[in-house]
Amino acid sequence: MAQAPPADKRRLILDAAVRVFARQGFHATRVSDIADEAGVAYGLVYHYFSSKDEVLNELFVERWSLLLAAIEEADSTDGGPREKLGMVAGFIFDSYRHDPELMKVIIVEVTRAANSFGQTHLEEIRRAYEGIAKIVGDGQAGGAFRGDVDPMFASMAFYGAVEQLLSGWIFGTIPASDTDFDQARDLLVTTICDGLDPR
Amino acid sequence: MAQAPPADKRRLILDAAVRVFARQGFHATRVSDIADEAGVAYGLVYHYFSSKDEVLNELFVERWSLLLAAIEEADSTDGGPREKLGMVAGFIFDSYRHDPELMKVIIVEVTRAANSFGQTHLEEIRRAYEGIAKIVGDGQAGGAFRGDVDPMFASMAFYGAVEQLLSGWIFGTIPASDTDFDQARDLLVTTICDGLDPR
DNA sequence: GAGCCGATTGACTGGTCAATCAACCGGAGG
């Protein structure tokens, strides 16, 4: 027998938290729910995290830093702005495909809950908008996009559309089962970018 | 002296709730906060509403029915789909201009919080998406929009962009002071509709 | 002016939970 992995309890708790938050929502989950789901004693949660909030924080920061990296990565590609935006949308949709529960938590409890938790992370969230805005701005400078749309404005609209589609899948407003995420990505990017075509 | 108006306490409480919800968020406001803000005794809130939730419900339903009416109204116009979508976006932006606190509450606490409250109102929210989708669908049937985009898909993207812009103003990510809302509306509609132009 | 009734008041209760903490366990090292 290979030695059992050291059973990283911290990770165990984080993963359990994702499941419970996704199922019940952050406010409705008690710390004891997380502990139960993780098969761990109540107090251990407080050994690894200073508060219930910090658990959510950790989940968000982990995931969001990946998104920021993906945006930067996309931007440093030498493709056109359409390809770059496609990579960004693709990364987000893939994240959902890969771990819908985590994405649900991030979107519902942090990104779209800008009042409670988002407030804390407004700066990081804004950084994503700005990264997308940069892609748009460069696209305008290179003549690929028309210049009369403020890049930040376009960025917000683009990201808003992405997030709304995600929400639609998350809450069943839009059927997700037979939807091809890649097709959704292409459709969205095509539509938005055609709207940004030079007049 | 003219007799003082009957001081509709119910209305007083609703208006106070908007202010407090906007300031502190729904979860963080105690019922006593609402009562204090309204200058009314704690128990009176429960005389007019069965719970704290019902106060928020009432605010949402009041406002959302206006939006649904506006969408229908726009659709029954004999303008083109661009004009119709412009009217919808215009109505929403105007609502924000006219009463930013109320719109903040509706968006942040209900629409985007689909997990807690939105769940209850998913049906009404979806009706708005469908109204917009109908406008898009008719536009396609009339040849004004290209036909290879699912109307519901386009509707979600459109509404998502609108809501994200609103959120940007609400949370100061986008400067609202010098932004001309009408210009934002035109820019958004133009961009999205150009993206929906027949290929 | 007596009686009625809905509006209004605010002290109180019951339950919920986040966070604390003292105790316990088991392995490493001497």
Add this chain to the structure above:
DNA sequence: CCTCCGGTTGATTGACCAGTCAATCGGCTC
């Protein structure tokens, strides 16, 4: 065999707050 120590346990505490309810108010009717 003993001690130390970090990981682990879960009962307990203390704060908070939604919702209740018995009491009071004030206007209207007869």
